[in-house]
Amino acid sequence: MPEQRDYFQEVYEVVRLVPKGRVTTYGSIARYLSLRAGARMVGWAMNGSHSHPDVPAHRVVNSVGVLTGKHFFGGPTIMQQLLEDEGVKVEDDRVVDFKTRLWDPSTELGL
DNA sequence: GCCGTGACGAAAT
DNA sequence: TATTTCGCCACGG
Numbered sequence: 001m002p003e004q005r006d007y008f009q010e011v012y013e014v015v016r017l018v019p020k021g022r023v024t025t026y027g028s029i030a031r032y033l034s035l036r037a038g039a040r041m042v043g044w045a046m047n048g049s050h051s052h053p054d055v056p057a058h059r060v061v062n063s064v065g066v067l068t069g070k071h072f073f074g075g076p077t078i079m080q081q082l083l084e085d086e087g088v089k090v091e092d093d094r095v096v097d098f099k100t101r102l103w104d105p106s107t108e109l110g111l
Numbered sequence: 112g113c114c115g116t117g118a119c120g121a122a123a124t
Numbered sequence: 125t126a127t128t129t130c131g132c133c134a135c136g137g
Contacts, residue, residue, distance in 0.1 A: 026119055038132045043118035045134095062119060069118030114137090124128070 007035055011045040012052050014105055018059045021087040022103035023095055025063050032105040043069070058082040065098030 010033050018024050026039040026046075035041060042060075046069065049055040058079045062068050067090065070079035080090045089096035 027121095030119085036132085037134060039119040040117060040132065041119090041134060046118055049118095057118080060118075063121085067118090072118060116135090116137105117133105120130105120132085122128105122130085124126105 007033060007037070007041075008045045008048060011042055012049060012055045015046075015049070015055050015057065015060055017105065017109075018056060018103050021101070023059045023061050023065070023083070023088060023098070023101050024103045024105065025061060027063055028102075028104045028106060029060070032109075039063075047072070056082075059086075059088075059103075061095055061098070065095035065101075067093050067095070 011029055014029050014032060015024070026042040029035075030037070030039045030042045046055075046057050046060060049057045057069065058067075058073065060069070067079050067083075070076055070093065073079045073082075080093070083090050083095070088101055095101055
């Protein structure tokens with residue numbers, strides 16, 4: 001059983017804190033956890049989120065609100081439907097009103 | 112230990 | 125605004 005690095009777990013924990021109907025970004029998580037690795041490693045960490053049922057990876061998008069990881073949900077429309085089911089409108093693979101929907105841990109958790 | 116890859120980000124064009 | 129270029133660094137081969 002390959003145990004991922006500790007920061008993998010930390011990333012999952014932060015993602016679980018994302019409220020329903022909100023989204024966050026890889027970069028925000030990386031900055032909140034002070035990951036030198038950068039935003040890319042957050043995405044890499046999400047790659048192992050399939051083993052973590054309580055990790056709403058569909059609420060994690062890139063800096064411009066694009067659903068870059070939608071293809072990893074077993075289909076090109078799964079992620080979008082999950083978001084819309086939570087009240088997050090998605091159009092052209094982008095979160096509508098992304099700037100308002102953004103949930104930044106460093107801000108919402110009161111850094 | 113080097114090399115290619117990647118669910119990213121920011122700046123330049 | 126879309127595309128390109130570069131920087132970032134962990135992981136697998």
